[in-house]
Amino acid sequence: MQPLDQLRVVLVNTRNPLNIGAAARAMHNFGAHDLRLVAPYKVAYEEARSAVQAGDILQNAKNFERLADAVADCTLVVGTTALRHRELQHSLRPIEYGGQIIRKRLSGGRVAILFGSEKFGLSNDDMSYCHWLTQIGTEGSMNLGQAVAVCLYEITRRPVTGKPEARLGAPAQDLERLTELLLHALERSGYLHTPSAETKIRRLVRRLNLPAHDAEVWHGIFRQILWKIEQNEQ
């Protein structure tokens, strides 16, 4: 089973067909597919479904008159809100934390995440169907499609464990060959004046932290430059 097979994205009273389409696209991006619409503006719903790019998610979206029916099969119902000041009757969890809970709960049952209308958000009545609320910590309210994208991103977010880079560093002997070559070119160019300069250059090359392949390329570059300098002097 895919991670978001058990997730239901529920849009309540959505007005703008572009937003319904944008939410569906975000769902596709993050691997969710069960879209539920509660009392959307009729025109918005029809337009969104008939859009050229409307994929499976929009075609299979279910339309409900009442929120209660849209979330009936879910074991956890989470509302999203941009409100900070209105006195909320629910516990409010930042999405960084709420997303983790949703992710865990998805392994044991269906979870609904609710997004209210563009203008008013979820009503108090809508919220009364929620176990708790979650919030993206932003200045002002977000665009609906963007809010869906950020929530799904957080729910599917892969925690970073160490550096995921497979970059292969150049062996010390290659760095030393490169250093020798560079020192040689600098000596011929009159750049080296003090005995300590050699050490400085050696450190400078080490700080580049070159991957193996790049070390080779730089080696070729300095060999060519040195050849040119020496050829000129003959």
Add this chain to the structure above:
Amino acid sequence: MQPLDQLRVVLVNTRNPLNIGAAARAMHNFGAHDLRLVAPYKVAYEEARSAVQAGDILQNAKNFERLADAVADCTLVVGTTALRHRELQHSLRPIEYGGQIIRKRLSGGRVAILFGSEKFGLSNDDMSYCHWLTQIGTEGSMNLGQAVAVCLYEITRRPVTGKPEARLGAPAQDLERLTELLLHALERSGYLHTPSAETKIRRLVRRLNLPAHDAEVWHGIFRQILWKIEQNEQ
């Protein structure tokens, strides 16, 4: 200073005015305000700026002909890409990890995050100005405004807990000066044979990830080498 004061969001070749507006709204939500447009479709730019809701971010957006100018004052330039299969010349970091690095680097200098056109993304040439690339791990490419929202969300996701990196990266304009100098020396040395070589060298220099001071030292090194080559030829 606010966390994202040093961030520049750079939209390259954007076609749709609604996407420019959506990116600006996401920036407002997450506290970023410096929007830079590189060669946007003229109509898109004008429409976006004249939109009723166009706020300060759009009004103050700067328009550039060349990407190099748009990122000239940045010490870290990060490109976004949806590509998985194309062979990339850059290291590619998932946004979960890339966002952390950007957050740290913002405390020491300006960082640019680049988003390509809706249809084609960033070109190879665009990418050659980047230190590295980052990716949101999705199925298919994201809507532009949603991609901006997710990236900014990740960058602001948690307050910095570890030590912010004290290392001061070299501004892009210094890296470009260094690249020009190196290209010049290589041309004189007979190293450059193909038109694509210039792009390769530009990427090679960006991958060095030079601190500001080291960039200066390398600049001095190549200036001296070039001087020697030219002096010999007189």
